[in-house]
Amino acid sequence: MKVVGLSGSKVGSKTRTAMDYTIKALIEQYPDIEVTLIDLAEYDVQFSDGRDYREYEGDTKYVAEMIMDADAIIIGTPIFQASIPATLKNIFDLLPEKAFRDKVVSMLVTAGSPKHYLIAEQQLKPILSYMKAQVVQTYVFMEEKDFYRKEIVNDDIIFRIQRLVEDTVVLSETYTNIRKAKEEQYGF
């Protein structure tokens, strides 16, 4: 099983910090899983121009292919101007319409204000559903007060990250098993 952690912003540190905790939890809880963290702050990804994702070059091609190749994706995103950042939206625009078919996608959201709580529900989930993801319904929402100097200081967040990791892996394995069993019945 391949999991990609996608840290969706070039700005700030909270999302990356939360992703680091998440990847660490994933490795500890499931040492056999192949995990890759892609922090978009570290890649030079171009804007989507509509071509097939395999025809991009360099970082853009790498990021798109890693995501397409994953069984599960954990997306970390901040909330900017009451929406997801353009860096993250661009990743979705680079990929085919049904890119997340047969993939489980889960979310961690960091924000400067509790007023942003429903942004992921109303803006990120519809994109993931449109792209055919099996979405882990519950996401981890974090605010400024949950962090102190690139550390998470709220134990509740740490527990919730552990549960998010577990839900992502369990759902991915479950859907894969159900699909395999179903496909065997087709007989072709």
Added chain:
Amino acid sequence: MGMEKYRIDESKGLEFGIYTLGDHIQNPATGKRISAQQRIKEIIEMAKLAEQAGIDFFSVGESHQEYFTTQAHSVVLSAIAQATEKIKLGSSATIISTSDPVRVYEDFSTIDLISNGRTEIIAGRASRIGLFELLGYDVRDYEELYEEKFELLLKINEEEVVNWEGKYRAPLRNAEVIPRPVEGSLPIWRAVGGPPASAIKAGFQGVPMYLANLGGPASSFKMSVDAYREALRRAGHNPKDFPIATAGWFYAAETTQQAMQEAYPHIDIGLRLINGQSYPKQQFAQAQDTRSVMNIGSPQQIIEKILYQHETFDHQRYIAQMDFGGVPFDKLMKNIELIGNEILPAVKKYTAKGKED
């Protein structure tokens, strides 16, 4: 008028054709890929067998990227023209956007002369865009390149002396594009896929429509067919003068179960390599329903499907793609045999229109 201009005789029933994209993919059962030379020779051989089986039409497409081998599709068609006597020939499709319409017309009217008047052009705008960079075009001009060059191609077909000016090609002043085809003009179709917008353009232009339909229910493509005929009417044409061809996946075997088992690995590997994502098994399983547009199954099941599609579309030609994804030649031979012996006679019998229709 009627469809004579497009060499269609509805009293003979629905025309049956075969098309190939000229894809060059390993056989998933063996993991081995035949050489490009062998693939091209097998395509020519497939056309000969199709003719022997009584199939009406054979066409070859161009794709300029990895996993394809008939980039020079007009050259392949020329070899087929020489190797056959009665089967109609066409391109599926010629990407007119990235070609010079003058050169395309010269090529195809030459093939028409070699084939004694059997040649047609199906002009498309490419579903794979690798050729834009290779041939020196900007994919941002995707729509305009197609519209301008397709209009020019139609003009060359209609007028022996052409005066023309456009954005993407040097102007033509009293230009005679020669040689002329046997009957003075060629049937030229507009290749249409996806949403009805292209079908509507074909209707307004007053050109026959070649509609690609790979998956899903036949009824969902009816919208494009209706939109095309409505656009023809609005532009002052009679829809009865314009043929419609549909094109999609085909695979016949003794039983539907066997056809599904044999066809899926090819479609799976072909789509993975060319589109980056496979066709889900769950959706493929629905191809067993008569209402699905995918003509995969036993000969009897395929006959039922084609007749259902004919009832839905009232189209004039169906073109089967049976060689996608490294299907070995012995299976292609078997498919052509089933078409000739079982499918074609039944389809012709039930779709032939009396003169009073």
